[in-house]
Amino acid sequence: MSGNADIYHEMIVDYSRNPINYGEIENHDVTFHDSNPLCGDSIDIDMKIDQDKVTDIKFHGKGCAICMACSSVLTEITKGKTIDEARAIEKNDVLGELGLEHLQAVRIKCALLSLKVLKSALYTYIGKNLSETQDVDKLKEEADNLY
Amino acid sequence: MQSTKSLFENIRNDFPILKRIVRDNKQLVYLDNASTTQKPNQVIDAITDYYRNHNANIHRAVYALAEEATEAYEASRDKIANFINVKNRQEIIFVRGTTEAINLVAYAWGRPHINEGDIIVTTEYEHHSNIVPWQLLTQEKRAKLEYIGMDDNGELILDDLDKYLATGKVKLVTFSLMSNVLGTITNAEKIIEKCKAAGVPTLVDGAQAVPHMKVDLEKLGCDFFAFSGHKMLGPTGIGVLWVRKSVLETMSPFHGGGDMIREVHKYETTWNDLPYKFEAGTPNIADVVGLGAAIDYLTKIGMDNVREHEIELTKYAIEKLSAVKGLHIYGTQDISKRGGVISFNFADVHPHDVAQIVDGEGIAVRSGHHCAQVLMERLNVAATSRASFYIYNTKQDIDILVNSLNIVAKVFKL
Numbered sequence: 001m002s003g004n005a006d007i008y009h010e011m012i013v014d015y016s017r018n019p020i021n022y023g024e025i026e027n028h029d030v031t032f033h034d035s036n037p038l039c040g041d042s043i044d045i046d047m048k049i050d051q052d053k054v055t056d057i058k059f060h061g062k063g064c065a066i067c068m069a070c071s072s073v074l075t076e077i078t079k080g081k082t083i084d085e086a087r088a089i090e091k092n093d094v095l096g097e098l099g100l101e102h103l104q105a106v107r108i109k110c111a112l113l114s115l116k117v118l119k120s121a122l123y124t125y126i127g128k129n130l131s132e133t134q135d136v137d138k139l140k141e142e143a144d145n146l147y
Numbered sequence: 148m149q150s151t152k153s154l155f156e157n158i159r160n161d162f163p164i165l166k167r168i169v170r171d172n173k174q175l176v177y178l179d180n181a182s183t184t185q186k187p188n189q190v191i192d193a194i195t196d197y198y199r200n201h202n203a204n205i206h207r208a209v210y211a212l213a214e215e216a217t218e219a220y221e222a223s224r225d226k227i228a229n230f231i232n233v234k235n236r237q238e239i240i241f242v243r244g245t246t247e248a249i250n251l252v253a254y255a256w257g258r259p260h261i262n263e264g265d266i267i268v269t270t271e272y273e274h275h276s277n278i279v280p281w282q283l284l285t286q287e288k289r290a291k292l293e294y295i296g297m298d299d300n301g302e303l304i305l306d307d308l309d310k311y312l313a314t315g316k317v318k319l320v321t322f323s324l325m326s327n328v329l330g331t332i333t334n335a336e337k338i339i340e341k342c343k344a345a346g347v348p349t350l351v352d353g354a355q356a357v358p359h360m361k362v363d364l365e366k367l368g369c370d371f372f373a374f375s376g377h378k379m380l381g382p383t384g385i386g387v388l389w390v391r392k393s394v395l396e397t398m399s400p401f402h403g404g405g406d407m408i409r410e411v412h413k414y415e416t417t418w419n420d421l422p423y424k425f426e427a428g429t430p431n432i433a434d435v436v437g438l439g440a441a442i443d444y445l446t447k448i449g450m451d452n453v454r455e456h457e458i459e460l461t462k463y464a465i466e467k468l469s470a471v472k473g474l475h476i477y478g479t480q481d482i483s484k485r486g487g488v489i490s491f492n493f494a495d496v497h498p499h500d501v502a503q504i505v506d507g508e509g510i511a512v513r514s515g516h517h518c519a520q521v522l523m524e525r526l527n528v529a530a531t532s533r534a535s536f537y538i539y540n541t542k543q544d545i546d547i548l549v550n551s552l553n554i555v556a557k558v559f560k561l
Contacts, residue, residue, distance in 0.1 A: 005557075039515045064497035
């Protein structure tokens with residue numbers, strides 16, 4: 001296979017056809033939706049959070065193969081992590097799993113939309129349960145510097 | 148006299164960019180012409196020549212260069228008037244593009260004319276530039292925005308228009324002459340006839356039509372008409388708004404500043420004559436000159452030849468693409484009702500993935516919602532892939548596209 005087809009290896013095609021953790025959680029503790037205004041990709045993430053731990057996570061929405069594969073991988077990585085561990089997930093944790101570290105700039109937003117949604121969901125959850133010691137500005141900065 | 152065939156064979160030599168090698172040593176195949184077109188040497192040279200030899204500000208200074216620049220700028224206005232058959236050059240206003248043209252109308256005509264309870268009618272297959280300005284205006288004025296629906300064939304349901312007109316509250320009907328997604332050519336004569344009978348003004352978005360077919364405003368009979376230079380071989384950042392003079396005279400200024408005034412006093416100002424009242428500040432002179440050169444180029448080919456060439460390509464593309472298993476083409480199959488724009492989806496493969504894989508073969512097609520999310524909702528898809536043609540495209544370009552779809556099929560195991 002030549003040219004750009006290389007990035008579409010088996011795993012990505014399989015994940016896009018049969019995404020992992022796809023669906024909704026009825027009694028979620030937090031949910032967040034975001035879309036990519038340039039391409040119309042759209043992702044929702046629902047999470048169950050129990051004693052600071054992400055006990056269940058599901059995503060649904062519409063997106064390209066890259067977006068769907070990365071969302072699958074991200075939800076797999078996140079499940080079972082504490083909120084702080086989940087907040088520390090970086091883009092290369094997701095891209096690395098799929099060999100997409102060198103994805104071109106125009107597609108990186110497809111790959112990282114779900115990470116953005118996850119972080120936003122986490123901030124939403126933290127915000128709702130905010131204690132005085134937590135630094136809202138730092139959270140905002142983290143969210144802004146996601147890409 | 149050159150035959151049409153050889154005319155189009157030689158055209159490619161005028162476009163240096165078409166010789167580009169992209170990606171993995173692939174010859175560029177440019178099929179995103181509904182988005183923007185490439186520029187021939189004649190346009191590039193006209194802009195360069197303007198900056199090298201004639202650059203000066205227009206309409207004021209008396210020296211030689213200023214006179215040359217003014218002449219070149221105003222000559223383009225005359226070329227445009229001829230090209231779209233407008234008798235009065237005062238009705239032609241230079242703007243940045245179709246988007247600015249429509250916003251100008253929404254602001255300078257809409258604000259003084261639209262009141263609470265009024266209705267503005269647009270269509271389901273509009274570009275965002277013919278939806279959002281009207282949302283802003285109707286929200287501000289507590290007016291209503293309504294949509295002419297689209298049938299499954301990609302054509303407008305004109306009964307919807309009758310229904311809205313019957314309310315007596317419609318103050319403007321606005322629609323594109325050709326859909327940028329489906330290529331549907333709107334039955335503009337019929338819509339305008341109905342609106343005229345109801346005494347309702349019409350705005351026509353000609354961004355997709357003017358580059359591809361003969362447009363005659365005298366015959367069309369609308370009140371506002373907008374198009375962009377960069378979709379018709381011209382530079383980016385320049386477009387045209389035409390407004391019927393009787394309507395133009397009822398409009399407030401858009402931008403205040405130099406060139407649009409007659410006299411400025413401390414607390415009051417009188418306006419310059421038309422069209423200068425609507426061209427505040429130093430305009431985009433070089434690109435107006437460039438647009439003039441693009442019009443010369445298209446005029447030389449002849450718009451009927453352009454349309455004929457694209458009909459042939461579109462027919463060929465529909466035939467070849469329809470033969471690809473799992474590929475769905477949106478819109479009408481009736482070639483007389485569509486321009487050289489083909490939106491499609493390929494099985495369950497997302498358009499971005501299609502675009503990425505064919506890009507590896509050097510092919511530029513667009514994927515996404517094409518700034519027409521209302522239409523995407525109507526079609527019940529998130530996005531489509533879109534191939535759109537122009538004068539320099541060939542049947543070979545379409546063959547290369549179809550072949551590259553085989554790679555998509557292989558990757559996604561279709």
